[in-house]
Amino acid sequence: MNHGLIGLVLAGTLSMTIAEFIEFQKLSPEDLRTRFSLPAACDPAVTASTPDAAQNRVTVGVECRARPGEPPANRPREPARSVRPVQRGS
DSSP, X not given: OOXXXXXXXXXXXXXXXXXXHHHXXXXXXXXXXXXXXXXXXXXXXXXXXXXXXXXXXXEEEEEEEXXXXXXXXXXXXXXOOOOOOOOOOO
């Protein structure tokens, strides 16, 4: 049953300076997949946050999203259902 959920996995978090983050953002999706050992079906997304704008450090998150039109990389399969005929009293 498909509930319209999008596959999303947090691949990792890092702490880095803002200058390092600017360079990190320049990495291609293929470079991010290689760096974090992500599957080919992953479309990596990078986000950053900082609790204090005066700090020169940010926490960076790398998320692995399923590419449009492809199933999520680690999507569990639905168990196969076997249909057994109803047995009536012997």
